[in-house]
Amino acid sequence: MAVADKRFKLNTGAEIPALGLGMGSNIINRKIMLIKAGTWQSNSEEVQRAVTHALLTGYRHIDAAFCYQNEEEVGIGLGDAFESGKVQREEVFVTTKLWCTYQTQVEENLELSLKNLGLDYVDLYLMHWPLAMNPNGNHPLFPKLPDGSRDVVLSHSHVTTYKSMEKLLTTGKVKAIGVCNYSKRYLEELLPQVSVIPAVNQIENHPALPQQEIVDFCKEKGIHITAYSPLGSIGGPLFTIDAIVEVSKKRNVSPALVLLSWHIARGSSVLSKSVTPSHINENRNLVKLDESDMAIVARYTDELAAKKAFQRFVYPPFRIDFGFPDKS
8 A cells, every 4th residue: 555545544543544645734824925916817727626636646635724814715726626527525524623713603604614615514523722712803713803803712622612513423524533733731720621633733843853752642542643834834944944854865765755755654644835836746656764864854843842842833922821831
């Protein structure tokens, strides 16, 4: 079996494909740039074409979210792939996410996502961040206070939101539920108060931010890790790291493939983000890293740990302490 076709078993018994196509921040940033350049209209089909192309070339894991504002395009891409007759709905693992302004309206947000995606159910429904924002604020997705900070509802607990998500499991509209951006502290607060252990915790993860504490804790509790931003950020800032370059030369693959493959070797699924067909194809050429490869990367992460120099690329301006151990 090709590394890209590997699957991991969740605590629900379902399997999540190791490699997923992510529709997240990098693609949204590109959309914003195209809008500013006045060229987005001519590229409005990029996302849907990317999803269709990915599915027709072997991907079986699509990651979306309500706040990415492209679920409709993802849905069209899914529909085109299904209509081709080459891909069946039950073969594809679709994830989407509850947004912060809907934490008191969980079922409503799910219904909006299902309508956007053109689906009867999603395979995984995640809480995007463990905090609520004002549903009646000055913006439907990103409400702000007069001082410019996010309009966060501090009185609302993420535990309450998760309990509402648990009820969705009886509807047949979600096959599994989970969380995103949860630190060990937040999970330790959540787990004793809920009936369903999250199937997945989706976190920023890469060699510059291994988050070993939360990875180990989730493994202990039977919670699968899905990594986002595996290349660090736009422009691939991790491509020139000596350890990554060393492994890429040893394996005769690109640094990007080393970074993606690193997660599979750790037992995590990983999201690659691209709307370019050639990049989508290339990202499937994952390699099986052995212990010596992992040891090379581990030397780099150990050096960062010793210097307390881990680097987080995704840190939204919520002004909330999420309990992340790696804040540098």
